[in-house]
Amino acid sequence: MAADAQPSTTDEKPLNLWLLAVLGVFTGVIAGVGAWGFRMVIGLVHNVLFLGQFAFEYDANLHTAPSPWGWAIIFVPVIGALIVAWLVGNFAPEAKGHGVPEVMDAIYYHDGIIRPRVAAVKALASAFSIGSGAAVGREGPIIQIGSAFGSTVGQLIRMSSHDRITLIAAGSGAGIAATFNAPLGGVVFAIELLLTAISARTLMVVSAATVTATYISQRLIGVDPSFNIPALEQPVFQLDRPEVLLLFIPLGVIVGFLSVVFIRGIYGMEDIFERIPGNYYTRHALGMICVGVMMYILLRTTGHYYIQGVGYASIMDVLQGVLTNPSLLLLLLVLKLLATSLSLGSGASGGVFSPALFVGATGGAAFGHLCMAMFPGLEIDLATFAIAGMAASIAGSTGAMLTGIIMISEMTQDSTVVLPLILAVSVASAVRRGVMRESVYTMKLIHRGHIVTEGLQSPFLGMRWAGDVMAWNFTVQGEGATVPKGITQTILVEKDGQVVDIYQPASQVEPGQSPETTRYITICERDDLPTVLHAMDTADSDIALVSRNPTASTASDVIGVLTRSRLMMVLQQQKKLL
Missing domain, CATH: 1.10.3080.10 (Clc chloride channel)
Structure with a gap:
């Protein structure tokens, strides 16, 4: 049966x-x-x-x-x-x-x-x-x-x-x-x-x-934005000097590479701590005592802990023009990267969004200082470079470009720097993807052998009906008839109107499988392909018979055949469009 x-x-x-x-x-x-x-x-x-x-x-x-x-x-x-x-x-x-x-x-x-x-x-x-x-x-x-x-x-x-x-x-x-x-x-x-x-x-x-x-x-909590910053010197970005916009291309390149360091630093440190003798307690304690030492040294030398916790106070210093020393900005960038890698690598529980904002703000502001030194007449507030760096760092590390652009605009309530922000985000994302495909979110899944798509994709598979991709070339013959060797199309063997056996051409049979099977499902031509795939998995079947009347499942109602190999062909066609 x-x-x-x-x-x-x-x-x-x-x-x-x-x-x-x-x-x-x-x-x-x-x-x-x-x-x-x-x-x-x-x-x-x-x-x-x-x-x-x-x-x-x-x-x-x-x-x-x-x-x-x-x-x-x-x-x-x-x-x-x-x-x-x-x-x-x-x-x-x-x-x-x-x-x-x-x-x-x-x-x-x-x-x-x-x-x-x-x-x-x-x-x-x-x-x-x-x-x-x-x-x-x-x-x-x-x-x-x-x-x-x-x-x-x-x-x-x-x-x-x-x-x-x-x-x-x-x-x-x-x-x-x-x-x-x-x-x-x-x-x-x-x-x-x-x-x-x-x-x-x-x-x-x-x-x-x-x-x-x-x-x-x-x-x-309140209606204030996450970061209150003074108005930028230019209420609208300098449209009369389009060459200034080009400065945000190298900023995007720099932040893109920083994103790579950020991602690899976290997971590289995780691998290092896993190789250290001991257990979760000792490894995490070791990582955090290193962070504690850095915090204390910063307090004694600068007056603030700077890198501890979410780091928003340090970001505020950058955006409000309090923290302007280029050397200190670069030092804090390096120390934050190290502290975040030590914290998460040793086993802390917390997010990467805020550290990425810190890296982008300090890196962006430091780059702004470089630009001002090279172009003395430049009239751009350092906050502009810091904001663009924050958005680029979020996009580069997480792969969420639109999130980076929109969220930083909301968090600062500053829409005057949208053009440089978009440019820096796009370049940073492209650089990171050019160096490594994985984001800070997907790399852990890749290590587990789990693949997750990055970016929006149209569900082409769900947009196809079974009737759109089924094979029409099949024949029906009665039970007891001789099945010729080297068949080129699917043969349905029927008894009393019911399909009792199915023979497939050798070209459509997976290695190790028999060309003859009695395991199949019946579907209608208006079932979408995800539905068909799930039904085939549930029934442990490799063949779906497309029928005018699936509930009756008689051989005379069959109008097409859909196999896993044919579904794989559709997936290959879909891949070309992504």
Whole structure:
């Protein structure tokens, strides 16, 4: 008897759009409140460990006062490291690192399933990492927190994997928007990096979550942009001197190479620490005592810790023209790269967004000094180079070009430098991709053997019907008839109207498989190809018979044959268009 399977492939039917939108709003509420709560916990940890004060208020845009612990401040990052190692090692190993690769892995390889406990463990572990001085950001954790909640909702309420992934992307975008007060940036981040399909349905859900989270964040945290900077000297970029725009090409090249150093530094340091004898506790403590030493030396020599935590105070110094010494800018760039690599490489929990902003700001400002020395009549504020460097660093390291452009514009509320910003972002992204294909998010997945596409791609496979690509050249013969050798077309063997055997030409048979099979599925010509592939996998079949009446599955109703080899041919054609 022929094995048959119906083409229904989704684990559950898609939810009603309005119900899904409501769940998106609910996810946005959690992301908004979570972003505020996460900041409060970071503030408490930071104040207790650095200043010995039990207080939640902590403005990351202002430098931390020198600690009363004196030289013992070196061991504060170590205390945080031991707590992080205990939390991550015992409760949620996926909370280690910067988080976004784990979200992408869940989307592309685990049907959007993220353990609920990840949100709590990630929040606590990242709060202790950032609060104790690890050179990491708070955006990666809130992305993982928001996505974990979206996934949890998607597991509690029966829905398709696609809808669950949409909620994950909504939670991630909402977290980004709430953290940086950048709603457009949050939406674009979800589109560029997390959504597997972009449509009015998915955008509605992501937008609902993002708007909700941003509104709540503004009510709880404030409406000010992430970085308040003075007005640039030129209210509109110098359109009368187009040659000035060319300066942002070499800036993009430099930041592109810095992005390569940034990515390879993090994962190279991770490999180094894995080879050091000991365990998670000792390795992470070793990495963080190195960061502590750098912090203390900077405090004694410059008066500020500079590289500790998210580093927003240092970025503010650059943007407001307080930090202008080119040598110090370059020193801080190098030390931040090293501190971030030591923090994440040894096992900290935190994001890479903020360190990338730091690298872009200091590198951009240092390049601005060089340009002013070479062209004394140049009338561009250093903040212009710093802002363009920040956007280019985000785009180069993460691969999210649109996110870099839009988010930095929102975070600084400065739209006067859009032209140089776009130019620097494009060049930096091209340089990084020319040197290495992997971004800071995808490299970890590549190491696991998991491939994730970078950039928006049209779903050509989903735009083809089975009837568009099926083979028409097949014949039907009765049971008992002799099947000739060297057949050139598929032969269906029928008995009492039912297909009982299928013979394929040798050219269409995979190595090691028999040309004869009884395992097939019946589908209709209006089934899309992803549906067909899933149905074939479910039935463990390599052949789909396209039928006018799939429920009856009689030989007389068959109008075409679709094999895996033919589907692979369609995929090869699609690849040429990407």
